[in-house]
Amino acid sequence: MAHDMPGQSHWHEPSGNKRAGLGKFGRPMTPYDKFMESEGIPVFRDLGVKNVRNLPMTDWKRRGGKGSYIQLFGTEGKWGCYVVEVPGSGALNPEKHLYEEIYLVVEGRGSTEVWLEGDAKRHVFEWQPGSLFSIPVNAMHRIVNATSSPAILIGGTTAPNLMNLIDNVDAIFNCPYEFRDRFSGADDFYKPNDNIEPDPVRGLAMRRSNFMPDIVDCELPLDNRRSPGYRRIEPFMTGNTFYLWVGQHENGRYSKAHAHTSAAVLICVKGGGYTYTWPEKLGPTPWKDGHADQVRRLDYEPGGMVSAAPGGARWNHQHFSVTKEPFRLSAWFGPHSPGREPGPPGEQHTDYTAMEIPEGGSAIPYWMEDPHIRTEYEQTLKNNGVENRMHPDWYIPGAKVTNVAE
Numbered sequence: 001m002a003h004d005m006p007g008q009s010h011w012h013e014p015s016g017n018k019r020a021g022l023g024k025f026g027r028p029m030t031p032y033d034k035f036m037e038s039e040g041i042p043v044f045r046d047l048g049v050k051n052v053r054n055l056p057m058t059d060w061k062r063r064g065g066k067g068s069y070i071q072l073f074g075t076e077g078k079w080g081c082y083v084v085e086v087p088g089s090g091a092l093n094p095e096k097h098l099y100e101e102i103y104l105v106v107e108g109r110g111s112t113e114v115w116l117e118g119d120a121k122r123h124v125f126e127w128q129p130g131s132l133f134s135i136p137v138n139a140m141h142r143i144v145n146a147t148s149s150p151a152i153l154i155g156g157t158t159a160p161n162l163m164n165l166i167d168n169v170d171a172i173f174n175c176p177y178e179f180r181d182r183f184s185g186a187d188d189f190y191k192p193n194d195n196i197e198p199d200p201v202r203g204l205a206m207r208r209s210n211f212m213p214d215i216v217d218c219e220l221p222l223d224n225r226r227s228p229g230y231r232r233i234e235p236f237m238t239g240n241t242f243y244l245w246v247g248q249h250e251n252g253r254y255s256k257a258h259a260h261t262s263a264a265v266l267i268c269v270k271g272g273g274y275t276y277t278w279p280e281k282l283g284p285t286p287w288k289d290g291h292a293d294q295v296r297r298l299d300y301e302p303g304g305m306v307s308a309a310p311g312g313a314r315w316n317h318q319h320f321s322v323t324k325e326p327f328r329l330s331a332w333f334g335p336h337s338p339g340r341e342p343g344p345p346g347e348q349h350t351d352y353t354a355m356e357i358p359e360g361g362s363a364i365p366y367w368m369e370d371p372h373i374r375t376e377y378e379q380t381l382k383n384n385g386v387e388n389r390m391h392p393d394w395y396i397p398g399a400k401v402t403n404v405a406e
């Protein structure tokens, strides 16, 4: 990419003790950045958005609907995202591609057809708001709107990962290889599976299901790692490396802050609230320490999303449920799962985002957090007429949080 630099046709050896190079540079466009621009739809870049329905969408010729790319801060190169509107009584163009793709239905009802080009059989399943499904790598698929009003879906992909390596759009959309390992063609391939098993890395609740009809109201098993009463499931879909989970904070409660590097985007599917995020290097009490200006906040509702670590490095982030309903989020990571932590295979890792700072983790216990957080939260719930279900004991120094108020 250095050969794209304007006005840099001759290289000069540095004189004296000067260092070679420009010293500073603008991040060049990646192949995926160029691909997004070539698609002729907006590319939304920010910390997050209150509701993707608010994003300007324009005609998306390749897909056959309207859309906007979404590349939240910190996720660049890590995974791809977009919102697409399927026209009323219409359908998106059939396509296949080497990257993984999952869809969350924000609005509308319809169906998806999935097939391999050589196969006569088309798999068809019907979706509604809150449905989550995955397209196997390189399988043909077509999204059909069953109603006369537009349908809105959020897509998550590993397109940047593939494009930035291969740098050839045609190879990604026109590869003949059939990934039978990702798409068995079994009759029940898109039959929802409610069985829960431990995920093979951290032993958290996992559901192998290529289609989840309703992640808004489905049962979620107890997890307790982020907040008392926190519930969570990890869908494992179509053999994907794309990592995601669905989690829920109780109404009247908020999560402990915890820190990690970028990739995660939280999409609200139920209730509403806000997220604070700030660089971990500012410490656990940024308001008290005069760094309030560096704390980022996003308020969002079902259909909204926020980047957990918008600065790339480790950022703390904390989620606040402010409605009478629980605050349900789906977090999408691209292929950045905890099983891909650096270090040789077999090296022991701790579930550090679930452990509190005094235990060697990155989670800030309620009693260590900035007092501003509690004060503001209590006031917000009061204004919203929502019962506060944070227990005062949780703020006593050294307190172990248990689900006492359940």
Ligand SMILES: [Fe+2]
Residues within 6 Å of the ligand: 258, 259, 260, 264, 308, 317, 353
């Ligand atoms: Fe996180």
